[in-house]
Amino acid sequence: MSNKHAPIWPIYKRLLGYTRAYWTFMVAAVIAMVVEALAGYHFTKLMEPLVNRGFVNPEPRMAVILPLTILGLFMMRSLATLVSDYALARTGRSVVRDLREQVLEKYLHLPSAHFDSEATPVMVSRLNYDTEQVTQASADALKTLVADTLTIIAMLVVMLQMSVKVTVAMLVVVPLIGVIVSFVGKRYRRISRGIQDGMGSMAQTAEQSLAAQQEVKVHGTQAHEISRYSRLANRMLGLNM
Structure with a gap:
């Protein structure tokens, strides 16, 4: 087992290292997350014309443009979410498979004395369950880091464009x-x-x-x-x- 007091970042860095073999999926996921954040940005920006030009002062042509724009943004965001979720899931499950193979190989090369000091069910649990937790740590954590960061940046840009004072108050x-x-x-x-x-x-x-x-x-x-x-x-x- 790893040291419970070990620094967190080196552990995550090591786990992310296992994803290098699946860099194509990771690149696709990052691109999809960028598209997802941009779609969220444009959808938020769309709220002003939707309210002002669609309800307060309705314009006939906006009755066609706005629904089509909203539909396009939803489709773009849905496709981006599908690609990012699939790519990250494929990467995470592949990392779990690789870790299980490496752990089993390590077990089979351990001296017999180790099996006398540690119960076999504990080792099996580490092989089957602990490695399962790596999925979230290695792949889902990246989505949280990249997607949420991009979304926050996009929303901050929108807020600054709307009101600098309110944005500064929120940042406090x-x-x-x-x-x-x-x-x-x-x-x-x-x-x-x-x-x-x-x-x-x-x-x-x-x-x-x-x-x-x-x-x-x-x-x-x-x-x-x-x-x-x-x-x-x-x-x-x-x-x-």
Whole structure:
């Protein structure tokens, strides 16, 4: 397991390194996210003529132009979202596959003493579950970083064009939002580590109970085993919630 107190950015940088083999999908995703942000920008800009020239002071020709423009923007944004989601999903799932293969290869080259010190279900959980979490860390995080950043920039441009004073007033709130986001991000990471460890413990407990099912029946400890597993399951429920 990795050091729980290791810096975050080097870990993400290492995970993003696994996506280099799928750079074509990543480029397509970034281009699609740029198009998505531009569509959002133009749709926001469209609100002023939609209200002023479509409802307040209606113009006959705008009754045709505005619906077609809105439809075109929605189609463009939908297509861009589809491309970005598919490209990121393909990249993320490919990274998970590669990591699983590497982890299994690493396991098969470990000395026998390691298997005596660590339970096999914990290792299987790391192979099947922990690697699954990399999908969000390696690909979805990039979408959040790129798409949200571009959207924020586009919306800031619109706000500055509409009202500089209101924009400056809104920017005063940004540091507070940053503090909240930082706190929530750290808590999510702690919870994620707890979920990963908990999945291994649940798998180990279930494996022990099922492997020794005859002894459990002979000694009548079914209730104890169920209670032990139930405590872990309830802990996982709390962490996931």
